[in-house]
Amino acid sequence: MRDVAIIGVGETPFGELWERSFRDLGIEAGLKAIQDAKIGSDDIDAVYIGNMSAGKFIDQEHVAALVADYAGLADRHLPTVRVEGGGACGALALFQARLAIASGMYDIVVVGGAEKMTDVGDVQAAEILAGTADQEWESVFGATFAGLYAMMARRHMHEYGTRREHLAAVAVKNHKNGSLNPNAQFQREITMETVLQAPWVAEPLGLFDCAPLSDGAAAVVLCAMERARSFTDAPIRILGSGQASDFLALHDRRSLTAMDATTEAGARALKQAKLAPKDVQVAEVHDNFTITEILAIEDLGFVEKGKGGPATLDGVTALNGKVSVNPSGGLKARGQPVGATGVAQAVEIVRQLRGEAGKRQVVGAKHGLTHTLGGTGATAVVHIFGRAD
């Protein structure tokens, strides 16, 4: 397998971008990544797009060809691929593109992730998101995403003594990080009190325990390592990638308080990278709800099972803590345009490893990790990145 590196990154601001269309966002992120990589359109061999549900959000399918077309690449007749895997689709697109280069098929691939979620009402958006749970056994009976994650939180509280303050600490930390990210949807710090006093969404998850609905796009340019240095002095190498799946419905899983797909994907990626969790200084993990981040840092091995809440409250995962988790603000504060998530996480890790993260820079970041979930954890994707020097 050939080594693969990221040579360019780009993203749009995330938020309720009423005046921006899906194609508009996709093009902005893609062009920024291409400019950052200093490549020309003739250099591109293929385009991979992560997108969850453009068909339902904006009545537009076939978005990979669309993005290539509107990026001015139509007359190059490139192979274009859309990848779907619930909330993990951006990370999956990155995974597939890496394989395509590693196989020797392509040398340079642009990977984009985009979602335009605010063209529908919030109730409809919640229903569309619930489509990544089990439609026949969960969603159709009225289970919402927040409801399913609330059950995990409730069980975690029961088994490990996790308290609402522990959950809230995730939101407080990620909003603080988001305040340092000029592209974040929420750039305002919040207090523990604000989180605890917010109205319930699904008890024990309140309004501030939930990531928002967002519009946004992100893109990276992947390149065979052997050619990467002809474009940049600081290629960021993909050291390992792991993907795993699990039972689609929450009630079929082995546990409500551990995501086996995360554990498997993390172990596979770390093994490939020949690293241990302690070697990772910075991680972007899936925090669509506060409980999700707690489960992620446990299942990825950053903290002991059951200790994710107290560790977060103690600052273990704070910016420049033992491991800096979600320095971008995460899905919680940077925003959650679903298809863009996995790619945006990679963009953040690349910036961190290049030392270009500004006020939220993790000092001495050598290895970074992204963790992205689909549904309630039926798909998990983990990528590990390192500087190539």
Next chain:
Amino acid sequence: MKVGIVSYGGYIPRYRITPKDIGAVWGSDGEAMGRALNIRSKSIPAPDEDVITISVEAARAAMAKVEIDPTDIGAIYVGSESHPYAVKPTATVVAEAIGAAPVLTAADFEFACKAGTAAIQTCMGLTLSKMYRYGLAIGADTSQGAPGDALEYSASAGGAAIVIGTEGVVADIDHTISYTTDTPDFWRREGQRYPSHGGRFTGEPAYFKHVLSCAQLLFKRAGTKPEDYDYAVFHQPNGKFPVRAGKQLGFKEGQLDKGLLVRDIGNTYSGAILLGLAAILDVADPGDRIFAVGYGSGAGSDGFDITVTEEIRRLKRAGPSIQDMIQDAKFVDYATYAKFRGKIHLGEAAA
């Protein structure tokens, strides 16, 4: 020659319900909702009240303040999104009720919450051109919010009538300007009982974009700045939006307070800005300047730069003021509210 407000009158149904009582029915924290919307209570029309009765009450209150021959009113326009009839005007009933019929023109207007201000602008043109001596512009609503929807906490009832002309003007309308785009933030199709809305889309790209843009254009046209005004009033779908818009433009709380009725009576839709303006005129002195910007979904804003004249002292103040009507409140529970608003389905009694 100056055109402006010759008289005005308002009407607010006396029944009220609190957000707490609404929330209790739907398992929501109504008090928190009330705080979020900055609404303490909203008005409810009695079973025998509708946009026609509210318009007539407001028009009569306006006519009672002045010695105007009603037959000199050449045009009546009623702006509302809850006209009792889809086909058959509200304005003709008002015309008959105040004795302005039959030699006049009349029509109903619809532009979501700003149909009343559109009626004012129309009357300004008609009277300034001398086509008619006076015009009567009314904005009134018994607005609809689907049971359990966020709108139910604010959608209320009320209206105001403004006599427009060039003689005996109590408040000059020095400038007016409008800002209109096609923005689908809130709508109700023919035959639908309750409106649909775009949730958070009704804020930034809808209300704020239009109100703030219109206000800036009005400042520019009038050559004024916020501190030149004694009062400012904006369309008030809740207690938060107009305050935020006002402060963003540079107005202070003291300028906004008198016209901010939504906290006690809710969102009276087409009636909202006109009632706010009426409440200000109730207390304004000659020379006072008023900055008013309405908003209607769909979407547009009408702005008015107003100066109160000496004539305001000559108005007869026999009836209740807008504040009197706000204070004269009778609180009812949700069941009574549901009955009043026709939300209870009455089946045939079993024999």
